[in-house]
Each structure stands twice: as C-alpha cells, then as structure tokens.
Amino acid sequence: MSDTLIIKLVRHGESESNTKETDPRDVGDHRICLTPRGRRQSKGAGKRVGRRFIDEALVYCSPYARTRQTLKGVLAGAGIKPADIRVYEDPRLREVDLGYGELDAQIPMRRIHGWFYYRYDGGQSPADCFDRMSTFLESMMRQVERKGTRRVLIVTHGLTLRAFVMRFMHLTVEQFESLENPNNCDVITIAPKSRLRKPQFTSGKWGVSGLRFRTKPR
DSSP states (O other): OGGGOEEEEEEOOOBTTTTTSSOHHHHOGGGOOBOHHHHHHHHHHHHHHOHHHHHTEEEEEOSSHHHHHHHHHHHHHTTOOGGGSOEEEOGGGSOOOOOSSOSGGGHHHHHHHOTTTOOOTTSOOHHHHHHHHHHHHHHHHHHHHHHTOSEEEEEEOHHHHHHHHHHHHTOOHHHHHTEEOOOTTOEEEEEEGGGOSSOSEEETTEEEESOEEOSSOO
C-alpha cells in the first residue's frame, strides 16, 4: 500500500499575524484567524488538491484556528461538505512555539547556535518540532496501513510542514536550512519519485515537490 501512497501538505492561508494585524503574544497564537485573502487562498488550494484526492484521503489538521479555517476553505474549494469528511485534529501538527520574547532580538543567538537547533526564549526549536513530527509520522503510517488508504492530506504550518518533509525524506540539517517557508496555501507533494515530474529531493523510492528554496543566505 505504501508504494502508491501520496501525501499532500498545505500551509495555512494568509493570517492576521502574517499581515501584522494581530500579534500572537496579545491574543494567543492558536487564536489567530485567516484574513479574507487567506480564505480565498484556501478555496484555491482546495481546487488544486481536488475532490477526488480528498474523498479518498486521511485528513489531518493542526488544531489552531487558522489551520482549521484553511481546511474548511480547502473542502469548500473542492466541493466537499465538512460533514462528509472525517478530520483528525492532532496537536503535534501545531506551529512551533516561538515563546514570548522579541524575535528580532534573538537573531544573533540563533546565528550562533544554529537556525535548526536554537530554542526560542520560552518556546521551542525546529529540532523540537522535528521530534514531534517523528512521532506523528509513526502514528500516521500505522493508520494508513490500518485504513488501507493511498492518500493523506495534512493542513498545518510552514515550519511544521518543513520539519515533516525533513523527517519523511531524511533530509540533513543543511538541506532543511536551505528551505524557504512555503507561501500561504502552497501545496507540497510527497509521493513515489516515479510519479513526480521533477522531484526536488529523493530518498529511496520517495520524492517531494512544491518546496521553495532560499535565494539569499541568512
């Protein structure tokens, strides 16, 4: 079954934090909502993913407001009623906790200790998120085998998405750090490499496409 598995990962749509309308430290990151543009983006992602894919998929979502709203838009864009789909909300798919301090003030320390390893003041590091994705992937694959599915849809956050790709594709830390954050509602596909036109990374039989890369050094 895993030989035909296809995983599509969607970053949430534009949020009020992305546009600086709302500061997560004031309201709580999990309460940040989509902007009207973000809702439109999510419907567009649903059209790209397509009803046929979602109808056959295990569907996972971060419990944060912006990802749940994105999934709602994805389903609407694909012409699917929410009541017709079982959604598994998994807290391990939440965004990396950036703590409560000023982010810009921590950039020098991040450069010293490494972008992947640095743990935000009062928060987490991308390495912590990688550990979460390891346990999520194990339980997800058990469910894939149990359900006999060939499709998985995951709606999550940019850094979490990259950590999932890193874990699944066995990327190095340097390869992870070469990745740019996906744009809002980008769709990243992991599938057997023979089914991808131009996989950006390969690992064994697997390939991944849809990633964005940094064009400038940090």
